[in-house]
Amino acid sequence: MYISSAQMYTELRGLSDGVTRVETKLDGIAQGLTDLGKDVADHETRIRTLERARWPLPTIGALAGVAGAATGVIALFAR
Secondary structure, X not given: OOOOHHHHHHHHHHHHHHHHHXXXXXXXXXXXXXXXXXXXXXXXXXXXXXXXXXXXXXXXXXXXXXXXXXXXXXXXXOO
């Protein structure tokens, strides 16, 4: 079987076009991953901020419970 130079050139151009399309898609995927990484970092920062702002609530609840118990004990012995 004989492959002419024109056929070889046509196949090579087709292969080159295919590689170009794949490179373009990979560039798009890479950009999407970069954007996704930024979004994940932003969400991580927001979650950490919310977690830090939330920690006093259980402490305040525990202190209120202790204060209530102390008040009840004082009221019981104050009679």
